[in-house]
Amino acid sequence: MHLDHSHDHTPAVGADAHRADGTRRAFRVGLGGPVGSGKTATVAALCRALREELSLAVVTNDIYTREDAEFLLREAVLPPERITAVETGACPHTAIRDDISANLEAVEDLEDTVGPLDLVLVESGGDNLTATFSKGLVDAQIFVIDVAGGDDIPRKGGPGVTTADLLVVNKTDLAPYVGSDLARMAADAKAARGELPVVMQSLRGETGVADVAAWVRARLAAWTA
């Protein structure tokens, strides 16, 4: 964190909790995970669950420009001016971890154009198990895997599975069809993550995204406190 303001009032570093005008910036949550695990569907569901109570916006990091942003636009989960796509030059993990400058600009531009925001969801393009967000970009990160990707993923670990602030095991409704052992996945995740929380989720089920939404609310409350 670069909280030393001796040089200028405009913070040069994204981890700073304040915007250029001195007001508090939005809480930023990153969502990463392998291709097809349901990151975009989770983002869409979170938007629907939280948009009445929070001012929120989404930044997507796509491999081919704007696919995920366009899905969110088609689904009309937020007004179009609250959704921005960052182009990543075929390397989404670079844009969320090694060189976060484009994402920071996208977040700041959203705050400038649509007014004060409570929450910005930053979605990574589908990537591998090692992709994690820089702490300079997000305040908390969610890693989304799914049961169809193989029930050994929690056991294999990797930085996403072991260190994310929340692990979501998605598409639990598919477990019987793909032969995945949910109990084993939960146990492996617990072993790999210790006290860090895990949510088993089916967006088609009755609770849908409610557990993840509750976790986001709690983190946001703690951050603003």
Added chain:
Amino acid sequence: MTRAGVRATARIVARADGRGATALPVLDGEGPLAPRRTRGESGEARVLLVGAMSGPLGGDRFTVEAEAEKGARLRVGSAAATIALPGQAKEEAHYDVLLRVADDGELHWLPEPLISVAGSDLRVRTRVELAAGARLVLREEQVLGRAGEEPGRLTSRLSVRIAGRAVLDQELACGPGAPGGWDGPAVLGGQRAAGQLIVVRPEFAAEPVRARMLGEGAAVLPLPGPAAAVTAVAPDGLRLRRVLDEALALLR
């Protein structure tokens, strides 16, 4: 016969005569540069540059100055292509063009193409200085070599200022001896004709031109000011003219 470089200047000044027409109080030329008044549309003065000799040759230095004063409408063309030829002097030739347009003035600068012949070496410098309320249509076309011939060396810089602010400054260098890669995939990609069309209209400030492609080899480019450029490359001069004509129809 050895021939020292020729220096020649042509000057054209167009002035609104106060009765809705445009007069030409200055219409001077010398040697190879001969401006002739021809019949134009009502309200405008039309001038044709007639080349009395071929050239420019190596060592020559030609200058053309044209000015449209407040409210004047001037249209300048040329009777034939300008052909850059090798000279016996080993030096390069220079062709300088200075165009000025005052408020409410209008200049159409539409010469025939410049053909860069094998062995020639020509530096073209075109400066355009426009008042805030001036209008301009400018076309420049470079053809690299006559049919089936290698080009000469050509360096052509074009700059446009509106009310003192530079809105365009571009230099194309090509032909043997030009910096490397000029014929490669970043610059001309083997095409043998390149050109630009510049259109300046005060109305563009309120209604900017939209960027768009014109086929594979040309694009309409809104400039940082009430101006647009069309940059085009083509296999030959004929096809280049076709796309620039299409562009001009779009920007009228």
Added chain:
Amino acid sequence: MSRAALLVLADGRFPAGGHAHSGGAEAAVRAGRIDSAADLADFCRGRLHTAGLVAAAFAAAAALGADPVELDAAADARTPSPALRAAARKLGRQLMRAARATWPSDELDALARAFPKGAHQPVVLGLAARAAGLGGEDAAHCAAYESVSGPASATVRLLSLDPFDATGVLARLAPELDLVVDRAVAAARLALTEGTDALPAASAPLLEIGAEAHAARPMRLFAS
């Protein structure tokens, strides 16, 4: 002057957004103009002597203390493609963020205030070099090298080109790159007394046209 500071600034991993841009290589690949290491070499050579020379001269001029606001206007005039102007400002803004965090400087702060949405990248690069204690020649080297290293690494991704071939292309361009830097620095020094018209304006029609074709394409890997 620290040679190590130059390595930090010129490092391809310096977090200033360059990884998402191909320097026109993606457009050239899609148009069939780059299909091999030899094509890449031709492309890079052409880009080096046009956009690279101009960027190097602007970076050098900024590093030598020329007025960055005037330089920015002159860079705009040398960039007729609106897609390239947007990319140059976007990259300038990202570089500004990285540079201010790395080498805090009043001059960088002032430029950031004058251009909140970004100044042209070579101008920011020159001021960043200045803030890092580097000179005009260093800034020009950075800009000239970036003008070819970006397309080379993008082409490795786009064509699955052998990375050793791509690096070989860069290595073989090195002597020409040094010459471009010499020209750029000479022009930058002249610009200090004669103004920005003394800076080169070398242009590449296919880079401008290709940038617009690329911007209009709905599916692309790189931003420019």
